[in-house]
Amino acid sequence: MTEKDFLTTGEAAKLVSISRSTISRNFDKGIFQGRKNPITGERLISRESLISFLKQYNLPFDALILEKKKILVGSADDHLFSLVQRILSEDERVEVERAVFGGDVLIRCSQARPDLILLDEELSDIPSAEVIRSVRRMGDLQGLKIICCAKGRNARRCLDWGADEALSKEDLKQEDLATTLYSFLNLPEELPLEDQAFNHQRRWPRLAIHLPLKIGMYSVRTPYRRDSGIAIMDNISMGGAYLSGIQFEGGVIPCEPFRVLLSADQEPLKNWKAHCKVVRLQSNGSLTAGVQFTRVPKASLKMIEALNLSP
Numbered sequence: 001m002t003e004k005d006f007l008t009t010g011e012a013a014k015l016v017s018i019s020r021s022t023i024s025r026n027f028d029k030g031i032f033q034g035r036k037n038p039i040t041g042e043r044l045i046s047r048e049s050l051i052s053f054l055k056q057y058n059l060p061f062d063a064l065i066l067e068k069k070k071i072l073v074g075s076a077d078d079h080l081f082s083l084v085q086r087i088l089s090e091d092e093r094v095e096v097e098r099a100v101f102g103g104d105v106l107i108r109c110s111q112a113r114p115d116l117i118l119l120d121e122e123l124s125d126i127p128s129a130e131v132i133r134s135v136r137r138m139g140d141l142q143g144l145k146i147i148c149c150a151k152g153r154n155a156r157r158c159l160d161w162g163a164d165e166a167l168s169k170e171d172l173k174q175e176d177l178a179t180t181l182y183s184f185l186n187l188p189e190e191l192p193l194e195d196q197a198f199n200h201q202r203r204w205p206r207l208a209i210h211l212p213l214k215i216g217m218y219s220v221r222t223p224y225r226r227d228s229g230i231a232i233m234d235n236i237s238m239g240g241a242y243l244s245g246i247q248f249e250g251g252v253i254p255c256e257p258f259r260v261l262l263s264a265d266q267e268p269l270k271n272w273k274a275h276c277k278v279v280r281l282q283s284n285g286s287l288t289a290g291v292q293f294t295r296v297p298k299a300s301l302k303m304i305e306a307l308n309l310s311p
Contacts, residue, residue, distance in 0.1 A: 006034055006044035008112055016050060039110050069185045070095045070112075074105040074131065075120030080149060080169070084118065087178045093187055102126030106134055109141055116184050121150035121158065121169075129161040136162045145184045188216060188226065188261065206235040206242070207307055211269060215246065216261040219254050226261070227252075231289075233264070238304055239293055240276070246287040253281070260291065268307060272300045 009027070013020040024043055026032045033049035036042065071094060073081055081098055088094045097114070099105045102123040108114070117135070121128045128148060135141050147165045148158030149172065158166040165180060182188070211233040216226035229248035233241050241262070264272045273296075280290035296304070 005047050006112070007047060007050070009043050009045065011112075012045040012050055016054065037111055040107075042111060044112070068093060068095045069115045069187060070097065071116045071118060071181065071185070072105065072108055072114040073098045073118045073120075074100075074102065074123065074128075075118070075149070076100045076124060077120050077122070077169075080118075080120060080172075083172070083174055083177060084181070087174060087181065094185065100124075102128065102131040105131055109135060109138065109144070113141060113144065115145070116181070117144065117146045118181070119146060119148045119163070121148060121155075128158075132158070132161045132163055147180065147184065206237045208235050209233055209268075209307070211264055212266060213243070214263045214265070215243075215248070216263075217248060217254075218259055218261070220257040220259060231262075233262075236304060236307065238301075240279070240291050241274075241293075242288070242290050244286065244288045246289060259294065262291070269300075269303050272303050273297055274300055 007015070009020045009023045012032070013023045016023070023032065023045065027034060027043045027045060031049075032045050032053065034044045034046040037044060071084070071088070073084055073096060075081055075098070084096060088096055097108065099108050102125050105117065105119070106126075109117070119128050119131060123131065128150075132146055132148065135144060135146065145165075146163045147167060148161070148163035149155070149167045149169050150158055151169050155166045155168040165184070167177070167180065213231045213233050215229040215231050217229060218226045227248050227250040229246065231243040231246040234244050235242045243262075258278075260276050260278065262272075262274050262276060264270065274293050275295040276291035277294050278289050279292050282288045
């Protein structure tokens with residue numbers, strides 16, 4: 001098992017909806033399996049034993065299957081932390097924790113491995129360079145991603161210390177930080193909010209186009225798990241599109257309700273995105289589909305308008 005397969009007693013109590021002391025007692029009795037942190041002595045509960053417990057008593061365990069990503073922000077800079085909170089506050093896939101001192105960053109990492117560290121160069125107790133080097137020396141934290149924020153043109157020196165990415169605090173924009181965080185967390189930045197359904201406008205004609213697309217197929221029940229694929233957009237309107245040559249890495253179409261996220265990285269729809277539902281699916285040697293847009297970002301909507309309004 002890796003460190004991510006273990007939860008603290010507080011995390012386990014929240015997921016199972018029982019008290020933290022009960023979790024601890026059951027751990028000591030051997031009902032919950034796991035281990036103790038060799039440094040702090042804190043009980044760490046095996047995720048598998050929690051799932052087994054919930055199955056035994058016929059309790060839901062979706063929250064354990066859909067694991068949250070955890071970001072540890074090591075900074076005393078309120079502005080930087082507020083920026084991260086604005087980006088992730090409504091994203092239930094991500095949990096944000098803060099440590100003001102470098103020593104606390106190292107302690108938190110030893111207690112429960114985060115998925116990503118966002119580290120401020122300006123720490124009051126331990127130089128951030130030493131924090132990064134210390135993390136890299138910890139055997140259990142091999143491969144842990146670290147983003148370092150620094151002032152001035154010397155931000156790139158963070159890479160020499162062992163950081164995976166270096167950002168300049170003066171030039172830091174919310175949109176750029178969001179893209180970086182989601183990229184390092186390996187999560188899709190675009191969230192499928194079905195309650196913001198896009199109104200299908202049938203009065204618009206379809207425009208013939210031959211455009212390669214990337215597809216992310218996801219179940220409505222578990223929208224953050226996606227099967228990646230490719231397709232060709234043969235035509236598009238303000239309300240939907242027709243796709244051909246559809247291929248998914250998993251090779252399976254779900255039996256339950258699902259949606260697709262389309263994205264393009266070529267002109268004339270470079271950086272275009274749209275969430276869709278499939279209204280017609282055909283298989284005759286190759287897979288084709290008619291899709292209706294359910295959510296289109298404003299920037300992507302303007303791209304479609306420009307296509308249909310062009311002579």
